[in-house]
Amino acid sequence: MTALDRVDAPLKVSGSAPYPSDFTLPDQVHAVLVQSTVAAGRISAIDTTAALAAPGVLAVITHENAPPLADLPMTPLGAPPRFPFKDDRIIHCGQHVAVVVAGTHEQAASAARLVQVSYETAKPVLDLDDPRAEVVDNGWGMEVDVGDAEAALSSAEITYEETFDIAPEANNPLGLFTTLASWDSDRLTVHDCSQWPIMTRQALATAFGLPESDVRVLVPYLGGGFGAGLRAWSHTLLAALAARVVGRPVKLVLTRPQMFTSVGHRARSRQRLRLGMTGAGRLVAIDQESTAALGAEEDNFSAVVLGTPHAYDCPNVATHDRQVRLNIPNPGFMRAPGHAEGNFALESALDELSYRVGIDPVELRLRNFAEVHPQSGLPWSSNALRECLQVGAERFGWRDRSPVPRSTRDGNWLVGYGMAGVTFGWYAAPCRARLSILASGTAVLKAAATDIGTGTYTIAAQQVAELLGLRVDQVRVEIGDSDLPPAPQSGGSGLAVALTGAIQVAAANLLRALLDEVAADARSPLRGRRLDEVTASDGRLHLIDDPAVGEKYADVLARHGLDELTADGELDLAAAAADAGVAPAGAFAARFAEVRVDEDLGLLRVTRLLSVVDGGRILNEKTARSQIIGGTVMGIGMAMFEEVAFDHATGRVANATFGDYLIPVNADVPDLDVVFVGGPDAFSPTGVKGLGEVGVVGVPAAIANAVYHATGRRIRSLPITIDQLM
Amino acid sequence: MSDALRQTPELVTLTVNGSVHQVQLDSRTTLLDALRDHLELSGTKKGCDQGACGACTVLLDGKRIVSCLVLAAQCEGREVTTVEGVTVDGRPHAVQEAFCRHDALQCGYCTPGQVMSAISLLAEGRAGSDDEIREFMSGNLCRCGAYPNIVAAIREVAGQEATSR
Numbered sequence: 001m002t003a004l005d006r007v008d009a010p011l012k013v014s015g016s017a018p019y020p021s022d023f024t025l026p027d028q029v030h031a032v033l034v035q036s037t038v039a040a041g042r043i044s045a046i047d048t049t050a051a052l053a054a055p056g057v058l059a060v061i062t063h064e065n066a067p068p069l070a071d072l073p074m075t076p077l078g079a080p081p082r083f084p085f086k087d088d089r090i091i092h093c094g095q096h097v098a099v100v101v102a103g104t105h106e107q108a109a110s111a112a113r114l115v116q117v118s119y120e121t122a123k124p125v126l127d128l129d130d131p132r133a134e135v136v137d138n139g140w141g142m143e144v145d146v147g148d149a150e151a152a153l154s155s156a157e158i159t160y161e162e163t164f165d166i167a168p169e170a171n172n173p174l175g176l177f178t179t180l181a182s183w184d185s186d187r188l189t190v191h192d193c194s195q196w197p198i199m200t201r202q203a204l205a206t207a208f209g210l211p212e213s214d215v216r217v218l219v220p221y222l223g224g225g226f227g228a229g230l231r232a233w234s235h236t237l238l239a240a241l242a243a244r245v246v247g248r249p250v251k252l253v254l255t256r257p258q259m260f261t262s263v264g265h266r267a268r269s270r271q272r273l274r275l276g277m278t279g280a281g282r283l284v285a286i287d288q289e290s291t292a293a294l295g296a297e298e299d300n301f302s303a304v305v306l307g308t309p310h311a312y313d314c315p316n317v318a319t320h321d322r323q324v325r326l327n328i329p330n331p332g333f334m335r336a337p338g339h340a341e342g343n344f345a346l347e348s349a350l351d352e353l354s355y356r357v358g359i360d361p362v363e364l365r366l367r368n369f370a371e372v373h374p375q376s377g378l379p380w381s382s383n384a385l386r387e388c389l390q391v392g393a394e395r396f397g398w399r400d401r402s403p404v405p406r407s408t409r410d411g412n413w414l415v416g417y418g419m420a421g422v423t424f425g426w427y428a429a430p431c432r433a434r435l436s437i438l439a440s441g442t443a444v445l446k447a448a449a450t451d452i453g454t455g456t457y458t459i460a461a462q463q464v465a466e467l468l469g470l471r472v473d474q475v476r477v478e479i480g481d482s483d484l485p486p487a488p489q490s491g492g493s494g495l496a497v498a499l500t501g502a503i504q505v506a507a508a509n510l511l512r513a514l515l516d517e518v519a520a521d522a523r524s525p526l527r528g529r530r531l532d533e534v535t536a537s538d539g540r541l542h543l544i545d546d547p548a549v550g551e552k553y554a555d556v557l558a559r560h561g562l563d564e565l566t567a568d569g570e571l572d573l574a575a576a577a578a579d580a581g582v583a584p585a586g587a588f589a590a591r592f593a594e595v596r597v598d599e600d601l602g603l604l605r606v607t608r609l610l611s612v613v614d615g616g617r618i619l620n621e622k623t624a625r626s627q628i629i630g631g632t633v634m635g636i637g638m639a640m641f642e643e644v645a646f647d648h649a650t651g652r653v654a655n656a657t658f659g660d661y662l663i664p665v666n667a668d669v670p671d672l673d674v675v676f677v678g679g680p681d682a683f684s685p686t687g688v689k690g691l692g693e694v695g696v697v698g699v700p701a702a703i704a705n706a707v708y709h710a711t712g713r714r715i716r717s718l719p720i721t722i723d724q725l726m
Numbered sequence: 727m728s729d730a731l732r733q734t735p736e737l738v739t740l741t742v743n744g745s746v747h748q749v750q751l752d753s754r755t756t757l758l759d760a761l762r763d764h765l766e767l768s769g770t771k772k773g774c775d776q777g778a779c780g781a782c783t784v785l786l787d788g789k790r791i792v793s794c795l796v797l798a799a800q801c802e803g804r805e806v807t808t809v810e811g812v813t814v815d816g817r818p819h820a821v822q823e824a825f826c827r828h829d830a831l832q833c834g835y836c837t838p839g840q841v842m843s844a845i846s847l848l849a850e851g852r853a854g855s856d857d858e859i860r861e862f863m864s865g866n867l868c869r870c871g872a873y874p875n876i877v878a879a880i881r882e883v884a885g886q887e888a889t890s891r
Contacts, residue, residue, distance in 0.1 A: 009826040012834030015769020015809035022768035106752045174773045174869045175835040223835030256774040453833030453870045622829045633871025658778035665864040669873040
């Protein structure tokens with residue numbers, strides 16, 4: 001476990017890492033979007049005369065004059081969003097209705113205000129309980145039904161039933177989503193804020209009827225995504241369309257208010273959770289039902305209850321995922337979808353039950369620990385949840401607390417401790433990586449992956465360096481380009497596992513190719529050697545048994561007149577999982593929070609937060625810790641601050657600025673303690689487990705449980721606001 | 727023609743990182759857009775364009791400001807310092823080095839603004855305690871949540887400065 005500095009940190013601290021909005025092309029012009037001010041109805045008229053006459057304006061594109069685009073393809077994460085310029089219908093506030101293209105950004109922005117849109121409005125469906133709303137049941141087909149939860153609930157010694165509400169949240173990466181599109185006859189290049197270049201390429205190729213080889217998506221750096229960059233949003237298509245219409249490169253940068261309505265959000269959800277338990281604190285039934293908002297005309301089924309079925313050992317489990325179609329901007333994916341939400345309900349409920357059965361909350365979770373995967377009955381590939389709980393309790397000083405609510409005071413502050421267990425999911429997608437050794441003896445890795453701040457550049461470079469026996473500075477990592485070998489999205493906590501695994505395969509193939517190269521080379525000390533006889537260090541390949549017998553990569557390549565030697569590696573873990581005989585595990589964690597509440601003023605402060613995480617083998621302690629603290633900060637936001645306020649009458653976002661939509665600032669975050677436990681995962685070829693999302697999960701429950709311990713108030717809706725504390 | 731459309735091209739003289747630039751600008755151009763779109767200084771980032779996130783923080787006459795809330799034309803005769811201008815003899819600033827060591831960044835988009843704000847904070851003498859650092863760095867949002875590491879980096883530089891004084 002090394003703690004190497006992030007390899008791209010020098011570029012980032014000096015402002016020289018190029019994000020999509022930092023690129024400028026010769027002859028480039030600017031596009032600005034006009035958005036609907038109503039939530040439902042149709043455009044009855046759209047007058048672009050004044051805008052077209054404004055200085056510098058080159059084009060105003062609307063549904064009336066837009067060249068038609070083909071429907072976008074399905075993706076492995078679900079259906080694409082609806083393209084808004086198909087017709088005159090309006091299905092949500094903030095829907096793009098026109099694109100104004102002008103010579104400068106200032107000209108485009110001021111002309112956009114001259115586009116006159118008239119609407120024939122309809123009454124929008126905005127409430128989860130609106131009887132007019134269409135309901136979709138089990139849209140992802142991921143509901144679980146094991147045993148007989150109803151029967152077990154009716155006969156359980158102790159039963160529990162409560163409802164939990166979670167406000168919609170906006171991903172709000174700091175980087176404004178940008179598309180810079182340019183056409184070279186029928187070839188399209190876009191710089192785009194995508195977490196998934198291969199998906200964006202496929203969407204653009206399909207929309208414009210091009211072969212995928214004629215579309216290139218570039219995103220060497222991304223100013224955050226948190227799931228916002230996992231779908232083919234219409235602003236990307238509109239920028240490409242505008243560039244085609246005006247015949248010049250077009251840059252389109254969303255405004256911060258547009259970020260709230262254009263790139264998805266965590267859907268509002270309500271969960272009804274029923275539990276059955278024995279007097280000894282063993283779970284006998286779980287029935288968890290969620291109802292979440294969905295866009296009016298789309299099928300992005302982001303589940304809410306994903307982690308529950310395999311969180312604890314319970315014989316009777318049923319989950320239900322319902323979506324309700326509303327006239328709201330398309331939800332999408334936001335960090336730890338299905339886990340952050342479902343965990344809040346389950347871990348809050350266990351806390352409540354711990355008081356009812358009189359068992360310590362940590363002990364209650366330990367009693368229900370799942371020794372094997374609860375549904376498959378297979379052994380876990382790794383599971384250190386027990387250690388997470390035990391190490392966390394010890395380190396936090398959990399046993400020192402007085403368990404009675406409202407029993408600890410510090411001046412005006414009521415002090416409380418709370419905790420939560422976390423079982424994250426496992427996800428894998430096929431990945432390819434291309435590895436080359438150059439004549440200089442250095443290496444290059446190529447894959448169409450992205451680094452969204454997670455540390456992909458760094459861990460990939462470390463992995464290559466380790467496998468090829470090079471220093472990290474001898475490895476160049478090329479990612480963020482759809483022309484490179486296909487890699488999965490940065491999303492779902494699956495990239496690190498897939499990419500490092502593919503690199504491992506590529507490295508083995510590359511060393512095998514090198515041995516093949518010298519198989520008949522009389523001058524090579526490695527002639528006739530097999531892969532299992534050799535290892536690499538200090539830029540040379542040598543015998544494991546006799547390190548003196550070997551030679552430098554550079555010498556082999558020079559003698560054989562090669563500029564480079566290249567091999568691909570491919571890994572499909574999802575396919576391999578089918579008959580692996582183990583249940584592949586994601587990360588596990590325990591979160592412990594200390595809060596202080598001033599009831600007179602309704603103040604809530606988080607003063608300590610400990611995360612103990614089983615993330616398998618940790619490749620880089622620095623970037624891994626950053627993933628956890630970053631997720632934790634987002635969890636603090638979910639618990640205490642974040643709520644997209646849709647106006648109940650109009651469906652407009654009433655707080656679409658950073659002044660009004662609160663995210664945690666520096667002063668809201670205490671020092672965060674992070675500890676890693678567990679060891680390499682037995683199924684992941686590199687022992688690595690994904691860490692990108694688990695950091696969020698469990699934070700809201702730990703904070704809400706600490707609030708209960710401090711005040712005796714049980715809060716089941718997020719965010720926790722002043723009015724709930726006074 | 728409405729007021730919104732009235733654009734007056736102006737020749738503006740800007741002093742940025744010690745270099746004097748004469749640029750023809752639309753009078754509505756902010757300092758942020760002038761830096762990014764006209765002076766090829768894209769290190770300064772746009773996160774909200776509303777003065778609420780701090781990603782565009784630069785120094786104006788040595789004091790930190792959000793460059794999205796200042797018109798370029800207001801900066802004539804004043805010294806602008808951006809993230810591209812804080813290196814010392816070609817070496818990174820101590821704050822930049824500390825940010826790398828402490829992993830005080832993730833996606834890196836807010837980082838130039840954080841660095842500029844931290845440099846100013848140290849000059850203001852506002853790095854006396856962790857709580858003070860947290861409070862006076864709270865105008866710079868980081869959605870990746872690198873805050874504890876940002877505090878650690880600034881704490882380290884403040885400690886070095888105190889020792890060398």
